[in-house]
Amino acid sequence: MSLAAPALELDDLHVAYTVRGVDRAVLRGVTLAIAAGESYGLVGESGCGKSTAAFALMRYLPRNGKITGGSIRIAGEELMGLSADGVRRLRATQVSMVYQDPGAALNPSMRVGDQVAEVFAVAGTSGGDARERSREMLARVQISDPDRVLRRYPHQLSGGMQQRVVIAMALASDPTLLILDEPTTGLDATVEAEVLDLVANLRAELGTSVLFISHNLAVIRKMCERVGVLYAGRLVEEGPAEAVFGDPRHPYTVGLLRCIPRGGLRKDEHRLDTIPGFLPQLGEVPGGCVFADRCGLVREVCREHEPPLYPVGPGRTSRCHFHAEAQSLPRTAAPQADAAFREPDGVPVVRAENVAKTFRHEGHDVRAVDALSVAVRAGETLGLVGESGSGKTTFARVLLGLTPPDDGSVIELDGRLLADRITKRDPEEVRALQIVFQNPDSALNRRFTVRRIIGRALTKLLGTRGAERDTRVRALADAVRLDAALLHSRPGQLSGGLKQRVAIARAFAGEPRLVVCDEPTSALDVSVQAAILNLLADLQRDRGVTYLFISHDLGVVRYLSDRIAVLYLGRLLELGPAEAVFEPPHHPYTEALLSAVPTLEGEERPRIRLAGEIPGHSEPPSGCVFHPRCPRKLGEVCELEEPPLAEVTPGRFLRCHIPLEDLRRLQAQLPQGKTTS
Amino acid sequence: MIIFAAAQILPGDVGRAILGPFADQRAVDQLNEELGTNRSVVVQYADWIGGILRGDLGDSYAFRRPVEDLVWPALQNSAKLALLAFVIVVPVAILGGVVAALGEGRFRDRVISIGGLSATAIPEFVWAVFLIIVFALWLDVLPVSAQAPDGAGVLTQARYLLLPALALVFVLFGYIARMARAGTIEALDADYARTAYLKGLPRRTVLRRHVLRNSLLPTIAVVATQVGYLFGGLVVIELIFNYHGIGELLYRAVQRQDFPLIQSTVLLIGIVYLLATLAADILYSLLNPRIRLAHEE
Numbered sequence: 001m002s003l004a005a006p007a008l009e010l011d012d013l014h015v016a017y018t019v020r021g022v023d024r025a026v027l028r029g030v031t032l033a034i035a036a037g038e039s040y041g042l043v044g045e046s047g048c049g050k051s052t053a054a055f056a057l058m059r060y061l062p063r064n065g066k067i068t069g070g071s072i073r074i075a076g077e078e079l080m081g082l083s084a085d086g087v088r089r090l091r092a093t094q095v096s097m098v099y100q101d102p103g104a105a106l107n108p109s110m111r112v113g114d115q116v117a118e119v120f121a122v123a124g125t126s127g128g129d130a131r132e133r134s135r136e137m138l139a140r141v142q143i144s145d146p147d148r149v150l151r152r153y154p155h156q157l158s159g160g161m162q163q164r165v166v167i168a169m170a171l172a173s174d175p176t177l178l179i180l181d182e183p184t185t186g187l188d189a190t191v192e193a194e195v196l197d198l199v200a201n202l203r204a205e206l207g208t209s210v211l212f213i214s215h216n217l218a219v220i221r222k223m224c225e226r227v228g229v230l231y232a233g234r235l236v237e238e239g240p241a242e243a244v245f246g247d248p249r250h251p252y253t254v255g256l257l258r259c260i261p262r263g264g265l266r267k268d269e270h271r272l273d274t275i276p277g278f279l280p281q282l283g284e285v286p287g288g289c290v291f292a293d294r295c296g297l298v299r300e301v302c303r304e305h306e307p308p309l310y311p312v313g314p315g316r317t318s319r320c321h322f323h324a325e326a327q328s329l330p331r332t333a334a335p336q337a338d339a340a341f342r343e344p345d346g347v348p349v350v351r352a353e354n355v356a357k358t359f360r361h362e363g364h365d366v367r368a369v370d371a372l373s374v375a376v377r378a379g380e381t382l383g384l385v386g387e388s389g390s391g392k393t394t395f396a397r398v399l400l401g402l403t404p405p406d407d408g409s410v411i412e413l414d415g416r417l418l419a420d421r422i423t424k425r426d427p428e429e430v431r432a433l434q435i436v437f438q439n440p441d442s443a444l445n446r447r448f449t450v451r452r453i454i455g456r457a458l459t460k461l462l463g464t465r466g467a468e469r470d471t472r473v474r475a476l477a478d479a480v481r482l483d484a485a486l487l488h489s490r491p492g493q494l495s496g497g498l499k500q501r502v503a504i505a506r507a508f509a510g511e512p513r514l515v516v517c518d519e520p521t522s523a524l525d526v527s528v529q530a531a532i533l534n535l536l537a538d539l540q541r542d543r544g545v546t547y548l549f550i551s552h553d554l555g556v557v558r559y560l561s562d563r564i565a566v567l568y569l570g571r572l573l574e575l576g577p578a579e580a581v582f583e584p585p586h587h588p589y590t591e592a593l594l595s596a597v598p599t600l601e602g603e604e605r606p607r608i609r610l611a612g613e614i615p616g617h618s619e620p621p622s623g624c625v626f627h628p629r630c631p632r633k634l635g636e637v638c639e640l641e642e643p644p645l646a647e648v649t650p651g652r653f654l655r656c657h658i659p660l661e662d663l664r665r666l667q668a669q670l671p672q673g674k675t676t677s
Numbered sequence: 678m679i680i681f682a683a684a685q686i687l688p689g690d691v692g693r694a695i696l697g698p699f700a701d702q703r704a705v706d707q708l709n710e711e712l713g714t715n716r717s718v719v720v721q722y723a724d725w726i727g728g729i730l731r732g733d734l735g736d737s738y739a740f741r742r743p744v745e746d747l748v749w750p751a752l753q754n755s756a757k758l759a760l761l762a763f764v765i766v767v768p769v770a771i772l773g774g775v776v777a778a779l780g781e782g783r784f785r786d787r788v789i790s791i792g793g794l795s796a797t798a799i800p801e802f803v804w805a806v807f808l809i810i811v812f813a814l815w816l817d818v819l820p821v822s823a824q825a826p827d828g829a830g831v832l833t834q835a836r837y838l839l840l841p842a843l844a845l846v847f848v849l850f851g852y853i854a855r856m857a858r859a860g861t862i863e864a865l866d867a868d869y870a871r872t873a874y875l876k877g878l879p880r881r882t883v884l885r886r887h888v889l890r891n892s893l894l895p896t897i898a899v900v901a902t903q904v905g906y907l908f909g910g911l912v913v914i915e916l917i918f919n920y921h922g923i924g925e926l927l928y929r930a931v932q933r934q935d936f937p938l939i940q941s942t943v944l945l946i947g948i949v950y951l952l953a954t955l956a957a958d959i960l961y962s963l964l965n966p967r968i969r970l971a972h973e974e
Contacts (some may be wrong), residue, residue, distance in 0.1 A: 092877025104868035109890050109966055118886075122877050153966040169876065257920055 113150030239316030410613030459512030774857025797851025901957025
């Protein structure tokens with residue numbers, strides 16, 4: 001630790017929200033310190049108090065929130081009891097914050113330049129000086145044309161660019177402490193990687209201390225020196241990132257890490273672990289250990305006496321009476337999947353040939369999907385990956401008949417041609433193709449009970465009514481492990497994971513042949529995600545259903561998929577067995593995608609940087625669509641000629657001019673995606 | 678077309694309405710002949726449309742003068758009244774809405790929200806009568822009639838118009854304040870307002886630069902649609918205050934079944950409404966960079 005005062009010291013911090021007149025504790029006695037120049041990660045599932053901690057130390061709690069005890073010191077200065085002016089000065093000079101969704105964090109009706117300049121104005125620099133320094137700041141966050149960006153409005157910038165601007169604003173005051181609250185959640189993998197690199201570089205350059213909050217453990221692992229694990233408002237484990245993730249000493253940390261599909265885990269080898277039960281209700285104070293109700297190692301003493309923070313190694317603590325045994329936490333699922341998956345038999349359920357979709361947008365043709373041909377085989381999971389704008393969702397919508405494709409597109413179900421629009425398809429065809437959306441909140445009618453939601457699907461798809469319908473609703477609820485008692489509740493009363501189960505039950509009501517899963521777990525916590533992935537795998541094993549699985553999380557896609565298709569600007573760049581796609585040689589784009597994802601093991605992999613941003617659809621690049629950003633571009637041939645989608649090994653297709661052997665040789669020099677846990 | 682049809686459907690005989698119930702039937706017929714009101718509806722319609730396209734609104738049956746001479750001064754008078762009402766209500770209502778939003782859920786919010794809603798719910802003629810009783814009769818500080826003597830200066834005119842304008846202010850306050858309140862609450866909740874606070878900006882600056890700029894956009898649209906109301910809905914107010922505006926003119930025209938005058942006034946009110954809405958849309962898109970710059974990359 002350096003001689004300077006710690007950037008942040010929280011001492012026994014208590015924060016409560018007043019709900020209906022009653023104070024409910026959200027943070028209960030959190031003590032932690034971040035040294036000058038240090039980067040500290042705070043992890044935990046939603047509702048554990050991470051963001052509350054961040055806003056408490058910005059002194060920006062919602063009106064019903066208040067700090068009920070403890071102290072906060074930033075650069076040695078006590079925040080408690082600071083006047084409104086003092087708080088403002090503190091925000092202007094000592095501490096800055098960046099949070100999720102940069103698009104919302106910027107004022108839509110002010111030019112970027114004016115927004116950045118404000119930070120300098122607060123510090124007393126205005127006019128031309130502020131402008132000049134804004135320009136420097138944008139250049140510092142690697143915006144190549146700062147003058148142009150300064151004149152723009154936020155909506156004219158891409159998500160990654162917006163987040164750079166927000167980071168520039170946060171660092172403009174040269175703060176002692178920078179708080180990053182889920183700064184890359186919702187950004188594409190390659191963009192996320194860029195932003196993380198940028199933060200790491202700036203931190204090295206400016207010596208700013210960082211409090212990094214994320215639900216993504218791998219991101220924390222990559223970015224932070226030390227981590228604290230927060231559960232129900234208590235810090236349950238703390239220590240150097242490498243040690244905590246490599247050798248966790250609290251059952252909660254152990255459980256969290258086991259939930260994550262990583263290191264090439266696959267559905268047919270390994271069920272994912274989950275953390276049973278739920279987070280205690282807000283303000284509910286268990287007598288003993290906060291985690292006791294969900295812990296597989298719980299004993300009598302845990303319910304009676306809350307464990308103190310035991311020292312468990314150099315700079316490490318764990319709030320567990322049995323920290324030495326934490327890793328023997330019993331698994332909730334047999335590591336070995338019990339029954340075998342049916343071998344996909346190679347007969348396509350759905351075959352898409354030459355599917356294209358062109359949108360007309362402000363006088364331009366936008367090719368969302370371009371001549372895509374792919375067959376989804378019965379019983380398999382086809383993973384669809386690619387950054388936003390790659391056409392994944394549009395393709396899924398075309399299959400479902402929600403978006404009519406361009407003329408010449410062919411979609412077949414079991415070898416029979418399907419009509420363009422769902423309204424022209426017969427009931428059996430509609431039943432055969434179903435979807436599970438990312439956000440169950442908006443996919444379920446919140447006025448209906450769960451019974452009615454599932455029942456309606458049965459009536460609409462199968463014409464089931466009366467007692468028969470009731471029996472089937474129960475059977476479906478049972479199949480998605482939804483307690484029958486919950487059938488009477490409405491979506492608003494259910495947690496995100498339970499809602500997603502209802503959505504899955506709805507999709508399965510008509511005994512579908514193929515279910516499109518469009519980012520079904522992106523909005524969920526890792527432990528809930530694990531449970532949903534297990535459920536999807538179980539349903540596939542039991543019913544032989546086929547999935548088209550869309551996700552930006554490559555670990556998740558790898559876990560569930562048999563084959564993977566990589567899309568870029570509406571073009572299929574790579575298609576092959578999941579394992580093969582993750583092993584070199586890959587298409588250069590796939591290679592870049594894989595290298596962008598941080599791993600829990602924290603191994604340093606050389607990052608393949610992509611130049612520029614995804615080009616607009618209205619003017620797709622000539623030749624290979626990927627050539628303007630391709631780090632392995634050969635030369636003119638890539639600009640002029642589009643490579644064919646060639647079968648390089650049986651079942652493996654690549655759209656690249658570089659011969660497979662050359663790709664193998666080039667990529668062998670870098671240790672790739674191969675991870676072991 | 679609709680205006681024309683509606684005017685024609687009105688029951689009664691034009692000549693009879695003008696000459697009164699005791700006039701000789703022959704005189705009535707002759708008057709109808711002169712006015713052309715005994716011709717078929719289709720011919721009359723063609724005549725009217727033709728006139729409008731030539732910029733000729735026709736002659737008033739009842740006043741025996743070109744409609745133009747009657748309509749324009751009335752429109753100007755109404756515009757004066759509307760302008761005064763606007764100048765008062767817009768800042769007051771926006772301020773009220775913003776103050777309510779800043780104290781969301783607190784006492785002052787309740788007072789402004791409920792008060793505004795109640796004021797809006799009470800019809801304008803009730804307000805008019807109430808205001809007349811209080812200010813003109815009891816306190817005797819303002820004139821009952823809104824019609825200033827000919828040649829009066831701007832201030833005198835404004836003094837005369839104050840009471841009817843206030844009645845309108847009461848009615849409009851609720852609408853505008855509610856929009857301003859809703860917009861401000863939304864903007865206060867937005868992430869960008871949080872960003873601004875966390876930059877360490879003083880509250881005043883945050884409100885002015887970040888909150889109001891965004892919250893008042895939807896309010897502007899509502900304000901502009903009320904312009905239409907101010908021109909079309911003034912019949913009662915103008916009557917009560919005996920003010921020669923377009924509403925009052927319309928009332929008199931309807932009373933006398935003066936078709937050309939009815940048609941022209943209603944048409945004008947429609948046009949004003951249309952222009953106001955158009956102006957609102959244009960203003961909204963000018964103020965909102967997301968629409969203004971939608972076509973730049």
